[in-house]
Amino acid sequence: MPISAGAVAVTDPFNGAPAGSPRHVPLRGQGPLPHSQRKNRRNNRHQDGVGPGMEILLTGGTGHIGSAVLVRLLAVGHEVTAVVRSDDAAAAVKELGAQPLVGDVFDTDWLRGQLETVQGAIHTAAGGDERDATLNESVVSAALAAFAGTDKPFVHTGGIWTYGNNSDITEDSPADPIPLTAWRLADEERVLAADLRGSVIRPAVVYGGGTGIPSLIAGSPRDESGALRLIGTGEQHWTTVHRDELADLYLRVLDQPTGDLYVGANGTNPTVRELGEALGPVVPGSAEEAAERVGAPFAEALLLDQQASGAKARELGWQPSAPSLVNLLARGYSDAS
Numbered sequence: 066m067p068i069s070a071g072a073v074a075v076t077d078p079f080n081g082a083p084a085g086s087p088r089h090v091p092l093r094g095q096g097p098l099p100h101s102q103r104k105n106r107r108n109n110r111h112q113d114g115v116g117p118g119m120e121i122l123l124t125g126g127t128g129h130i131g132s133a134v135l136v137r138l139l140a141v142g143h144e145v146t147a148v149v150r151s152d153d154a155a156a157a158v159k160e161l162g163a164q165p166l167v168g169d170v171f172d173t174d175w176l177r178g179q180l181e182t183v184q185g186a187i188h189t190a191a192g193g194d195e196r197d198a199t200l201n202e203s204v205v206s207a208a209l210a211a212f213a214g215t216d217k218p219f220v221h222t223g224g225i226w227t228y229g230n231n232s233d234i235t236e237d238s239p240a241d242p243i244p245l246t247a248w249r250l251a252d253e254e255r256v257l258a259a260d261l262r263g264s265v266i267r268p269a270v271v272y273g274g275g276t277g278i279p280s281l282i283a284g285s286p287r288d289e290s291g292a293l294r295l296i297g298t299g300e301q302h303w304t305t306v307h308r309d310e311l312a313d314l315y316l317r318v319l320d321q322p323t324g325d326l327y328v329g330a331n332g333t334n335p336t337v338r339e340l341g342e343a344l345g346p347v348v349p350g351s352a353e354e355a356a357e358r359v360g361a362p363f364a365e366a367l368l369l370d371q372q373a374s375g376a377k378a379r380e381l382g383w384q385p386s387a388p389s390l391v392n393l394l395a396r397g398y399s400d401a402s
Contacts, residue, residue, distance in 0.1 A: 118142035121319070122183045124170055124204060125190030126158045129277050130222065130268065133312035134189060135163055141316065146183060148176070148190075171196075173203045173210075180211035185218040187315055198248040205252045212261040218319050221256045223249050223267040225304060225330070225373070226366050234304065234373035236326045243369070245362040253326075262324045266315060269330035269373060272390045273308040275400035278367070279390055281359070282340045283398045292346040296355050299338030299347065301370040304330045307387035317381040330373035331385035337367075343394035 121138055125131030126147035138145050139162045147158040148166050155165035170176050170190060180186055188204045191197055208219045227249055228234045229241030240250055256263040272279045285293045311329050318327055341347040355364035375385070393402040 118144065119184040120144045120146070120182075122146045122148065122166075122180055122186040123163070124148050124186075124188045125222075126163060127154045128189060128191065129274070130271055130308055130311060131187075131189035132161075133273070133308040134187060134315050135161055137309075137312040137316055138187075139163065146179070148179070170200060170207075171203050173207045176204065176207035177211045180207055183217075185220075185319060186212075187220045187319065189222045189315075201249070201252045205255055209255065209259045209261065209263075212263075214260055216262060218262040218264070218321070218324070219256065220315055220318050221253065221263065221265045223253045223265045225267050225269045225328070225371060226369060227253075227267060228371065230370050232302075232370065232372050234328055234330070234371060236328055236377055243362075243365050245366055257324065257326060262322070264318045264321065264324040265326045266311075266318060266329045267327070268311055269304040269306045269328070269371075269375075270390075271306055271308050271311060272393065272398075273387070273402055275398050275402055277308070279340070279394065279398060281367070282337070282394060283344065285341065286358075288348055290346070292348045293341050293344055294354070295341050295347050295350045296337055296358075296364075297352055297368045298349045299341060300336055301368055302334045302336050302372045303340070303390075304334045304371045304373040305390045306331045306375070306385065307390075310383075310385035310387050313385075314378055314381070314383050317378075317383055321381065327378045327381075328373050328375055329378060330375040331387070332374045333389045333391075334372040335389070335391050339391055340394055343391045 121143050123131060123135055123138065123145050126135045127149065135145055135147060135158065145163040146166050147163040148168055148170060149155050149158060150167070152167065155167050159165050166179065168175060168179070186208055188208070190200065190204070205221065212219055224246050225234070226246045227240050227242045228238050229243060231238055242250055253265045256265055270279070271277050281296065285295070287293050306329050310331055314327065314329050338347060352364065352368055355367060359367065396402065
């Protein structure tokens with residue numbers, strides 16, 4: 066099962082609205098339904114200031130981050146075309162109320178054509194393998210070509226590991242990416258420099274729903290006494306954000322008149338030891354043990370010491386208020402969290 070954090074998938078290793086009425090699932094390669102056949106868009110502006118309803122193309126709509134973004138988009142009145150890779154994924158997003166579009170995001174020209182039919186886009190998809198860099202390059206190239214010179218917003222997903230070890234991460238912090246995610250930086254810079262409303266969100270370690278990187282803590286091996294073995298010594302901090310809070314930030318960024326860079330962190334920065342102790346007794350591990358367990362590149366990411374407040378995102382009116390990751394782990398970190 067892919068492990069998500071900040072939208073990096075396994076090799077790169079991240080990675081409430083009622084269901085809508087039944088809709089047609091396009092054949093592979095077809096575009097969205099003609100506007101005349103779609104449900105009338107709702108022009109309501111949500112009380113929190115996000116809106117009004119637009120036609121949004123979303124990638125990664127079945128993923129850890131994207132599924133939460135999808136629910137939030139629909140809840141405030143946007144129409145969503147969710148690009149998916151399979152009929153099963155199409156059924157999943159359709160059940161939530163989105164318009165499924167089965168297609169290949171690696172086909173830049175095809176994706177550009179789909180983007181030209183909508184009013185904005187959010188990219189949260191991760192390939193889940195060594196193709197992540199190619200996937201992101203294709204999506205960014207398609208969005209820049211389709212939206213260049215327009216007022217259409219494009220929100221791109223980066224990752225917190227771009228900053229390396231840093232005890233006070235802000236948007237102005239220098240990039241110091243680990244090799245695992247170093248490829249992200251070039252695409253992020255392309256989005257921010259382009260002639261469009263291009264924004265980048267760099268999510269912290271994303272939790273919620275019983276999945277994502279925090280599930281590694283809950284599933285950690287234990288020693289003979291039953292104590293949970295930590296990832297490394299446990300002294301490193303993980304800056305965090307709940308996926309529902311993060312989804313709200315995506316919508317606020319989508320609604321901004323100009324593009325910008327945002328760190329998606331809710332301001333809670335527990336140590337790995339604190340996370341482990343929420344589950345019971347712990348014993349320190351080592352970098353070597355972590356590398357053996359999850360592979361050296363991923364272990365390097367999990368051993369980073371990072372803290373962030375998300376202050377700039379709060380200037381948009383974003384008010385993260387979900388239970389902390391420590392709290393959810395203490396409650397069992399279930400899929401309902």
